[in-house]
Amino acid sequence: MIHARGLTRSFTTQHGRVDAVRGLDLDVEPGTLVAFLGPNGAGKSTTLRMLTTLLPPTSGTATVAGADIATDPAAVRARIGYISQKSSAADTQRVGDELFYQGRAYGMSRGRARRRAGELLDRLGLADLADRKPVSLSGGQRRRVDIALGLVHGPPLLFLDEPSTGLDPHSRAEIWSTILRLREETSMTLFLTTHYLEEADSMAERVVIIDRGRTIADGTAESLKAELAGDRVTVALHEADDADRAARVAAGFATAPDRVSRLAPGESAPGTADALNGSRDGAARVTAQVADADAALPVLLSALEAAGVKTAAARGARPTLDDVFLSLTGRSLTEEQAADDPQAHHQPEKEPSA
Amino acid sequence: MTATAPSAPSPAGAGFARDVATVFQREIRPSLREPLGLILSLGQPLLLLFFFGPLLGGAQGVGAPGAGGDSSWQWFVPGVLVMLCLFGPMMSGYNLLTELLTGSMERMLVSPIDRSAMLVGRTLKEFAVLLAQAVLIIALAVPLGFRLHPAGILAGLLLLGVFGIGLGAFSFFLAMKSTPSGELFYGVTQLALFPLMLLSGVLLPMDFGPRWLQMVALANPVSHITDGVRALFSGAYTDPSVLWGFLAAGAIAAAGLLLGNRAIRKGVGV
Incomplete structure (x- = not known):
């Protein structure tokens, strides 16, 4: 459905040349739901804008829905749907009118465009809002209008740029159930960008992680987590002096002897909440990467007891996609997003005009 | 893939006309649904017509070129219409700018709709709106003493329409070049519109001014368009100002469409 080779895009700004995307390769098979993940400025939107x-x-080069984006953009446009980050319906237009003219824009007859608009209004629960203007709608309703606009021509491939950003949790859940329902009904290929790690983790069949314009990881969320981060067990110790001994015991359980780390009292593990950060910061802790945290935890605790180490608390944790990103780049995705403004300045996600 | 197959490509010309019609209808639909907006935008021209126009009756030297001693209304009504042409299309550039800043323009650019048709459809809507407003103003001016020269009115409206299409296309070009901040658009429209209007002798004849001001006005294409419409509305069809007016409007339309078309074909944020 998507085959990209060496996709590159640079922009010239006042600060000089910016390489937003550098040699990106990507293959997406029909019918999959792919989440495109990365910090702000990684090149997500630029990639999406090239593919659309x-x-x-x-x-x-890139072939999208069977046509080349450079030599036959018209064929690509006819076969893809695109739901941008920003609202797709003009504030001056009524919702029903926008859907009708969207159908006309894709070459439908007047009758067919009208029927299709009605169909989508019903399917997305917008029937009562057909005569309203987008300004008077809630964020979740507007997003549903955007999705309806992207679906008018029944595209086999749908791009969604941050579909749930800026919505309250309830609307986010609602948008996701809409997206998943559509998928079941149509076997569409969905390619979406998101910076909600949990969403990518739980919804997508495949996660592509991009950083600084390049793909750095590609696979199912499960395989990425297992291969690149792994489960972890953490114990907090009563006595900081026991740390050496505890680390030696834990090394026997770790996937590799070097996958054991020690945290001094007051130190926080970068990016992860599962190393007993926060709750047991005052204690010395030992963390080991293990194959199966749930199974390793009880055995580790009895081994520590046998070695005379007194434990104050213990936790087994599955890795998150943030751990994957951390192990690949040494940076935490959630922290980068918290501080996204200076980052966006260096590698703008929104292209500066050339 | 159970999705709808894309419709077969139609012959280029038919597809283009279709797309122009789609864009035109989408643009004009909100105005038809709420015509009050169009009437409200006539507020300023109507105020000028009723509260300023009558003052000119007593002013010496207010008359259309080549029209001899025709009434001051033949001179003033064209000025009001030129003002309408200056501000209306620029306002619609602002509408396009808001569509550019939200995702709605981007959505259209991803659709298979012809990009030139997007420009032509929008400018045709400007043309239609200006025409309707101009006819209304002319109708209201008749009881005040404006004399109808039907052929001249038609030719004058055509001249104004060409000018409106050019300005509309130019303001769309400006809006596209202004993304993502929009500053360029606000800056140019703020700085350019008012001088263009003042220097076209819309409210008072440029002949009243000193020589240097008249020279500046001579370089302003809008003043030639104003003079051309004045001649036509007074029935002076062969006055040279008519030719100059059409040349100026044609040049503005050609430049606007050329720039606008190039920008929209290239896309936004490229």
């Missing part, structure tokens, strides 16, 4: 023909690549 909004932006010509500086170099590299």
Whole structure:
């Protein structure tokens, strides 16, 4: 459905040349739900804009829905749907009118465009809002209108740029159930960007992680977590002096002898909440990467007891996608997003005009 | 893939006309649904017509070129219409700018709709709106003493329409070049519109001014358009100002459409 090779895009700004995407390779099979994950400024939106023909690549090629984005953009446009980060319906237009003209824009007859608009309004629970303007709608309702607009021509491939960003938790859940329902009904290929790690983790069949314009990981969330981060067990100790002994015991359980780390009292493990950060910061802790945290924890605790180490608390944790990102880049995705403004300045996600 | 197959490509010309019609209808639909907005945007021209126009009756030298001693209304009504042409299309550039800043323009750019048709459809809507407003103003001016020269009115409206299409296309170009901040658009429209209007002798004849001001006005294409419409509305069809007016409007339309078309074909944020 998507095959990209060496996709590259650079921009010229006042600060000089910015390489937003550098040699990206990507293959997406029909019918999959792919989450495209990365910190702000990683090149997510630029990649999406290239794949949707909004932006010509500086170099590299891509075939999207069977057509080349550079030589046959018209064919690509006819076969894809695109739901941008921003609201897709104009504030001056009524919701029903926008859907009708969207159908016309995709070459439908007046009758067919009208029927299709009605169909989508019903399916997305928007029937009562057909005569309203987007300004008077809630965030979740607006997003449903955007999704309806992206679906008018029944595209086999749908791109969604941050579909749930800026919505309250209830609306986010609602948008997700809509997306998943659509998928079941149509066997569409969905390619979406998100910076909600949990969403990518639980919803996507495949996660592609991008950083600084390049793909750095690609696989199912489970395989990425197992291969790149692994389960972890953490114990907090009563006596800081026991740390050496506890680490030696834990090494016997770890996937590799070097996958054991020690945290001094007051120290926090970077990016992860599962190393008893916060709750037991005052104690010395030992963390080991293990194959199966649930099974390793009881055995480790009895081994520590046998070695005379007194434990104050213990936790077994499955890795998150943030741990995957951390182990790949040494940086935490959640922290980068918290401080996204300076980052966005160096590698703008929104392209500066050339 | 149970999705709807994309419709077969139609012949290029038919597809283009279809797309123009789609864009035109989408643009004009909100105005038809709520015509009050169009009437409210006539507020300023109507105020000028009723509260300023009558003052000119007593002013010496207010008359259309080549029209001899025709009434001051033949001179003033064209000025009001030119003002309408200056501000209306610029306002619709602002509408496009808001569509650019939200995702709605991007959505259209991802659709297979012809990009030139997006420009032509929008400018045709400007043309239609200006025409309707101009006809209304002319109708209201008749009881005040404006004399109808039907052929001249038609030709004058055509001249204004060409000018409106050019300005509309130019303001769309400006809006597209202004993304993502919009500053360029606000800056140019703020700085350019008012001088263009003042220097076209819309409210008072440029002949009243000193020589240097008249020279500046001579370089302003809008003043030629104003003079051209004045001649036509007074029935002076062969006055040279008519030719100059059409040349100026044609040049603005050609430049606007060329720039606008190039920008929209290239896309936004490229």
